Amino acid sequence: MSTSSGQFNSAFAKIWIASIDRPEIEVRAQYNPKELQIDKQITWEDPKERDNQRGVRRSDLSIQTDLEFNGVTKRSMQIELLFDGYENGESVEPDVQVLEVLSTVWNPEASNEDERRPHHCLVGWGLAEDAMRPFCCVIEALATKYTMWNANGTPLRAVCTVKLKEAQRLSRARRPNLRYDVKQRPPSWERSRRRA
Numbered sequence: 001m002s003t004s005s006g007q008f009n010s011a012f013a014k015i016w017i018a019s020i021d022r023p024e025i026e027v028r029a030q031y032n033p034k035e036l037q038i039d040k041q042i043t044w045e046d047p048k049e050r051d052n053q054r055g056v057r058r059s060d061l062s063i064q065t066d067l068e069f070n071g072v073t074k075r076s077m078q079i080e081l082l083f084d085g086y087e088n089g090e091s092v093e094p095d096v097q098v099l100e101v102l103s104t105v106w107n108p109e110a111s112n113e114d115e116r117r118p119h120h121c122l123v124g125w126g127l128a129e130d131a132m133r134p135f136c137c138v139i140e141a142l143a144t145k146y147t148m149w150n151a152n153g154t155p156l157r158a159v160c161t162v163k164l165k166e167a168q169r170l171s172r173a174r175r176p177n178l179r180y181d182v183k184q185r186p187p188s189w190e191r192s193r194r195r196a
Helices: 047-051 093-102
Strands: 015-019 026-028 037-039 042-045 068-072 076-084 121-125 132-149 155-166
Touching (some): 015 076, 015 093, 026 093, 076 093, 093 132
Antiparallel strands (some): 037 076, 042 068, 076 155
16 A cells, blocks of 8 residues: 655554553554654753742852752653555544544443553554564543545545653552563554454
């Protein structure tokens, strides 16, 4: 399948997003994004701000202090995924729905607090040992732009922008040994697998 957009690459290994809570829920890109940026904020503050608070007197106004380290925030990532079913006349809605499921509270009525939240996810790219380190995260925002439909109104092409925030653990509750083993994943991907 080809695409007119130069933004996406069709490499053999596809980037994927899957649920750690329920590993059968996953979606793989048809076309890999051209680039992938992971952001990490390191917080530095000017101590003068603290010294200017009411009731605080600096002992020596001639001494200038350097920056003060104030912590590291979680990493974040944004991915654009292109889904294109135009050539085969296939709807892209099943792919979009997987992302909707991953970003929605999966059991709002559950007595278990761990199920009253959206899925804990994992993003990976490549299967070899030198592939991108898997990114444990939650979906912070999801935007879907449909760009093509057939005569019946079936969406044939969509671009989904997924904003992710790093999250190694989501609660203090002890959980069963949930594991998402990247090496056990199948090396190839079939479109029909996503709809199962």
